[in-house]
Amino acid sequence: MPYDPLVARPTPLTSADELVLPAGSTLDPAMVFAVATRTNVAQATLGTQLLGVGAQHATIRVPWRADLGAGGATARWADFVVPMLVDHACSLAVLMVLDDAARWAGSLDLRVDYRRSLDASPFLVAHAVCDERVGAVMRVRAMVSADPDDDDPMAVGLCTIAVVAGPTGESRP
Amino acid sequence: MTQPEALLLERLAVVLATSPAVPYLGLRGEIVDARVVVTLPGLEQHVGDVSQRSVHGGVLAAFLETAALAMLQAHGSGDPVKALSFTSAFVRPAQVVDTYAAVDVVRIGRRIAHVRVGAWQGDVDNFVATGQGTFSLR
Numbered sequence: 001m002p003y004d005p006l007v008a009r010p011t012p013l014t015s016a017d018e019l020v021l022p023a024g025s026t027l028d029p030a031m032v033f034a035v036a037t038r039t040n041v042a043q044a045t046l047g048t049q050l051l052g053v054g055a056q057h058a059t060i061r062v063p064w065r066a067d068l069g070a071g072g073a074t075a076r077w078a079d080f081v082v083p084m085l086v087d088h089a090c091s092l093a094v095l096m097v098l099d100d101a102a103r104w105a106g107s108l109d110l111r112v113d114y115r116r117s118l119d120a121s122p123f124l125v126a127h128a129v130c131d132e133r134v135g136a137v138m139r140v141r142a143m144v145s146a147d148p149d150d151d152d153p154m155a156v157g158l159c160t161i162a163v164v165a166g167p168t169g170e171s172r173p
Numbered sequence: 174m175t176q177p178e179a180l181l182l183e184r185l186a187v188v189l190a191t192s193p194a195v196p197y198l199g200l201r202g203e204i205v206d207a208r209v210v211v212t213l214p215g216l217e218q219h220v221g222d223v224s225q226r227s228v229h230g231g232v233l234a235a236f237l238e239t240a241a242l243a244m245l246q247a248h249g250s251g252d253p254v255k256a257l258s259f260t261s262a263f264v265r266p267a268q269v270v271d272t273y274a275a276v277d278v279v280r281i282g283r284r285i286a287h288v289r290v291g292a293w294q295g296d297v298d299n300f301v302a303t304g305q306g307t308f309s310l311r
Contacts, residue, residue, distance in 0.1 A: 041220040042229035070193040078193035079256055080235035080243070087231030107230040111237075113258040 012049035056091035089128035090159035121146035211240035237304035244276035259306035
């Protein structure tokens, strides 16, 4: 899965002013930043941070907190954090492809495969890539790891998201 | 409540008491529509789309998976259970009200278990989300 260090920073964006949108994007950076980190109450509560976006992808992370952990002495991320992070990263990736927030219709399904132990780490990162469009749905792949450069993810996800037809009636962007 | 239901509810309460998802999501076990269920309370912190006032898909997926895992442990010997894969289908928008998940344990083998989950709000015949998962029994 492609990971572009130019658009996914090692440190989180702290304001929309720092957000670099891909060439040709007509999205409002303030809206993208708000959707990623603030206006989605569940994600704001989770403490989700935006690392970057591209023409087809989005990278977010959540910092470690005790209430997101499990396992007592052998601390690890609680499983429930993974689908929450994957669903949001996939939605953001679709937003970038659509280039129009009004065309995002909703998640249809989400699959998460757990590949290895969710060992405790300073951050849990989700990197989602939307690279398949079939009619009125988009399929998004996501990797979850402690570090966005890690090519051995703790979990992988697959999300199907419904989209609304574009202004000319086409269902594909 | 039948004796097996009471026993299952008691075991579920023990399992949920140690689940890290419970304090975060606010889950509880109870009897609803004559079934032992796991309940996701309608809390503001679960809202995803503020314009539609619906529960975030990631919260629903986390809820279904946690309910499946907890009920599997309540049915079993109490040994640790680990999710291998879990798929959630979002059937219709979920309002910010209590959501109930009933879990069907399809099969418990020696090492692997298969589970199905259905979640509803007002009407038990109209699911807002469904899920199915494969779990490792260690």
